[in-house]
Amino acid sequence: MAPAVMDTLQEADYRVVRVGGKNRMETAERSSELAAELRGDEAVNDKIRFEVNRNVYADALAGGAFVAMHREKFGSSYFVPYVGKDGSIVFGGTEVVPSIPNEIRLAGNNRYATAVEIAKAYKTMLDKEIKRVVLVNGENFPDGLAATPFAFRKDAVVLLTKQNELPMAVDAYLREHAIQEVWLIGGPEAITEDQQNYLAWVLKDNMD
Numbered sequence: 001m002a003p004a005v006m007d008t009l010q011e012a013d014y015r016v017v018r019v020g021g022k023n024r025m026e027t028a029e030r031s032s033e034l035a036a037e038l039r040g041d042e043a044v045n046d047k048i049r050f051e052v053n054r055n056v057y058a059d060a061l062a063g064g065a066f067v068a069m070h071r072e073k074f075g076s077s078y079f080v081p082y083v084g085k086d087g088s089i090v091f092g093g094t095e096v097v098p099s100i101p102n103e104i105r106l107a108g109n110n111r112y113a114t115a116v117e118i119a120k121a122y123k124t125m126l127d128k129e130i131k132r133v134v135l136v137n138g139e140n141f142p143d144g145l146a147a148t149p150f151a152f153r154k155d156a157v158v159l160l161t162k163q164n165e166l167p168m169a170v171d172a173y174l175r176e177h178a179i180q181e182v183w184l185i186g187g188p189e190a191i192t193e194d195q196q197n198y199l200a201w202v203l204k205d206n207m208d
Contacts, residue, residue: 024081029080047078048077049080050091051081051088052096057141061160062119065156066121084100085100086101087103111138112169115158133156133182134147139162139163143186175202178206
């Protein structure tokens with residue numbers, strides 16, 4: 001955050017706290033530690049780590065709400081760029097995150113399928129039945145980043161789509177899990193109205 005932005009916020013009487021480190025790894029760790037402090041949890045040292053590729057955002061977008069729900073159920077954890085810690089839960093295939101000893105890997109053959117595998121883990125790892133989906137454009141990050149807290153509060157999974165086309169893996173998940181509510185984040189430039197109309201038809205079919 002630029003100093004000018006901080007100055008503007010402070011001049012408006014907002015309390016401003018910078019959470020950061022010398023690189024994205026340190027910033028991610030500090031963010032996890034702060035989340036633990038705010039929750040009143042014990043220090044996150046030796047807690048489980050969720051690891052993603054440090055240069056590709058898509059798997060982190062899909063995994064953010066899952067990590068939040070995992071923390072709610074099991075306590076604090078790190079959500080960090082790849083470091084290769086033994087026993088980590090990994091989002092993404094080995095082409096984006098190398099193999100880690102004793103890992104649990106949630107991955108598909110592309111970013112859309114990986115998001116679906118993360119969604120399936122809500123049941124297998126968290127024992128949560130999911131009926132809501134938050135759908136974001138998987139080709140850009142702002143909407144998905146902003147949607148993570150909303151998805152967490154809605155007990156929803158985050159799935160990724162293309163602007164003009166619903167990926168086959170996402171379509172299959174919606175049908176196989178009888179999803180009853182889909183929230184589209186972003187305007188028609190992110191997810192077209194044709195997709196919105198198609199999704200309405202899928203949901204109607206699920207509820208018939």
